Amino acid sequence: MPFRPVSLILHVSVSVGWFGAVLAYVAVAVVASTGGTPEAVRGAWTAMDVIGWWVLVPLSVATLVTGIAGTLGTGWGLGTHVWVRAKLALTVVATAVLVAHMPSVSVQARGIPPATAGHHGGPWSEILHATGGLAVLGAATAISFMKPWGKTGTG
Numbered sequence: 722m723p724f725r726p727v728s729l730i731l732h733v734s735v736s737v738g739w740f741g742a743v744l745a746y747v748a749v750a751v752v753a754s755t756g757g758t759p760e761a762v763r764g765a766w767t768a769m770d771v772i773g774w775w776v777l778v779p780l781s782v783a784t785l786v787t788g789i790a791g792t793l794g795t796g797w798g799l800g801t802h803v804w805v806r807a808k809l810a811l812t813v814v815a816t817a818v819l820v821a822h823m824p825s826v827s828v829q830a831r832g833i834p835p836a837t838a839g840h841h842g843g844p845w846s847e848i849l850h851a852t853g854g855l856a857v858l859g860a861a862t863a864i865s866f867m868k869p870w871g872k873t874g875t876g
């Protein structure tokens with residue numbers, strides 16, 4: 722099969738899959754933040770730890786890799802179209818925030834008291850982070866289909 726359709730199928734699968742996985746994360750974060758039984762809260766933090774490291778982080782990196790691969794030899798170019806640059810910036814920021822944030826989720830999942838571990842996020846911080854991520858990914862999806870803003874100065 723030719724390179725372009727394969728890389729595009731992979732790219733759309735992992736990037737839109739990332740969006741879907743964040744939706745699942747938000748649902749679990751609501752349980753972690755709004756309480757319930759101690760078992761449910763503990764289980765929710767464990768689920769967030771697993772979803773974060775084993776699904777969200779790999780999908781974010783795969784989005785970057787397949788997105789950049791999709792610019793090779795397709796005419797879209799990495800520096801020639803504003804929409805590609807905008808998506809690259811959004812994805813790099815979202816990935817960096819995710820990777821920087823996940824260790825504090827692991828700390829909570831292990832049941833270490835937040836004060837000891839230096840985690841200062843309030844109970845709503847998880848929902849806030851994850852819905853912020855959803856907004857960024859939603860914007861990237863919209864940009865992908867609309868391809869707005871034309872070419873860059875060097876394009």
Ligand code: HEM
Nearest residue numbers: 729736785788789791792795797808809812861862865866
């Ligand atoms: C969360 C982030 C991202 C999402 C949700 C996303 C989503 C999508 C979707 C749905 C398409 C298909 C659009 C269409 O065929 O009309 C697409 C295409 C494309 N994306 Fe992304 N993308 C993301 C990040 C990136 C990144 C970081 C890059 C590279 C810098 C990138 C580069 C491209 C390119 C070049 C295409 C067109 C490929 C082609 O037509 O062969 N994307 N993206």
